[in-house]
Amino acid sequence: MIEVVNPTTEEVVGTVRSGTPADVDAAVTRAVAAFPEWAATSLDTRLALVRRVADAMVARTDELAATMTAEMGTPITFATRVQVPNPVGIARGVADVIEGGYFSGEEIGNSLVLREPIGVVAAITPWNFPLQQMVAKVVPALAAGNAVVLKPSELAPMTADLLASILVEAGVPEGVFSLVHGMGPVVGEALAAHPLVDMVSFTGSTRAGRRVSALAAETVKRVALELGGKSANVVLDDADVTRAVKIGVANAFMNNGQACSAWTRLLVPSSRHDEALEIAVAAASKYEPGDPAVPATRIGPAVSAAQRDRVVGYIRSGVEAGAKLALGGPDAPTQRGFHVAPTVFGDVRPDMVIAQEEIFGPVLSVMPYNDEDDAVRIANSTIYGLGGAVFSADPDRALAVAKRLRTGQVDINGAAFNTSAPFGGYRQSGTGREFGRHGLDEFTELKSIQR
Incomplete structure (x- = not known):
């Protein structure tokens, strides 16, 4: 078991089961089986799901904020005003982009260019903005028609449990979303290396990002990295x-x-x-x-x-x-x-x-x-x-x-944070972008149909 320690009181406030490579394999296998049907669901169905998830986060703001404060020490006022509203804005921004015709296709000469789901996505997230980072990966990935296996930080696993319950209540089908708790060198590396995972979206340290990239390269899977900074x-x-x-x-x-x-x-x-x-x-x-x-x-x-x-x-x-x-x-x-x-x-x-x-x-x-x-x-x-x-x-x-x-x-001059504008970095701050239209791009493949 992984003990969750309140960093203010130094007391154990919860436990979660530490996953194994076998757990990862089972989750990925379920995702592979669930992907075709989910990818074939109507856009309206997936859009409605995203809206329900956003509304549920609003309804459970106090619970989500208190959980983040207890397990990773963020001030409750910051949690209520930023740590929950930002993910809500991200989810609603994704819905708005889809509603605006993101998947309609583009005519280029005699080609119809389409965006399609990439397949099975492994999402590996950190502890500092736990809900925001999970939502920034899981919601656009699901909205695009992918199946997702999430490995949250072992330091903030209880927030992940709450998001999982929100997704289940919102109607995510069996196997389309799975949550595997555990340590990075065990669960994270098993996900990054798994041959049936089509993409890894990782947020964390630059050192860990290099390791994820190396493991993913063995199967030439897509990798999106949001790493460190020194702004x-x-x-x-x-x-x-x-x-x-x-x-x-x-x-x-x-x-x-x-x-x-x-x-x-x-x-x-x-x-x-x-x-x-x-x-x-x-x-x-x-x-x-x-x-x-x-x-x-x-x-x-x-x-x-x-x-x-x-x-x-x-x-x-x-x-x-x-x-x-x-x-x-x-x-x-x-x-x-x-x-x-x-x-x-x-x-x-x-x-x-x-x-x-x-x-x-x-x-x-x-x-x-x-x-x-x-x-x-x-x-x-x-x-x-x-x-x-x-x-x-x-x-x-x-x-x-x-x-x-x-x-x-x-x-x-102190301009406001924008949860629909692309977020990501240059150089060793990572590759790829999150939020809005550009965040959706990361979880889709491009197909050209000539006619």
Whole structure:
């Protein structure tokens, strides 16, 4: 059995059975058998299913939010306002795209080009946005007519159980969707290597993504990867620095700093570094670690003791490298729970480990730059390319800089997150895209019929 530990209380709050390769094989075999009939169902049937799933998530918002808070420590207010509404928006966005004629086909010369389901999809998801990542894979895959086997994170399995119950109640046929709990090296690898799986959609670390790709390559199956990030928030010299830094801190510390697209590098003009650092410290000081089940809490614990220790190790690395520790540090801020002190570093150089590697915790690096070209160079200086931001008083200038950033998403002046726009990264942040029309593309094959 896998014990689910509440990272705030350090108490076991649930258990799930740990799956085996035999369980994976049984689930895939059922999926293969169920796929033809599901793929042949009417589009209206699949569309109605997606709508029911979205409505059910809305109806069970409180239960879903409380479960995520208990098993992975996300603040309950964030869970209620983001962790559940985002998946609802993703599901409804998929339905809207299908309703808009996505599967109608395209005439190209004497060819009719159609999109068809790819077959059996293995979905492997992380713990930090558990519902969102599961919905971003399972819902479009099912809507496109695929059968799905889901392996959620062993750190957030109870949210997966709730989604499974929602799917069953919504009417997903037997075998079309299966859930197999377990560890990545066992269940995840068995899915990635299974010869009857047609596609693997994986979200997680870059290291694990490389392993998934290697296993999947043996059977030349399609692979979609959403991996790590080290996103830069580029504050230009004409920007409202106070506003840009405050929004940047909120983004860097959202979900306890456990977000792959978080703006963990704050790039500011050298002449305004000290001012920006002071503003960042003042803003970050308001993030006092506490019980995430309390609505007023803005930051909860790391998901596990191992993750806490990993983040603390990076903080020590920053101190040893000579970065200026302006707030926080490696010491535990609470007596119980896997909390990490919200930490802000100043005078961070691009070559420092804390400026290059994904920390996945509440750690912000303030980095000075000389001019606009230097800012772009620093922003593009990591192996990642997932998210980013640009702040400027001139929208056209901000857009020009945004276009120069080698990253899959860029927010200008704090623009809102869009659950219908493509989400994914460049370079070692992954391959493929999620959400909306582009997310559906990942789960379909293209067929040309000449006539």
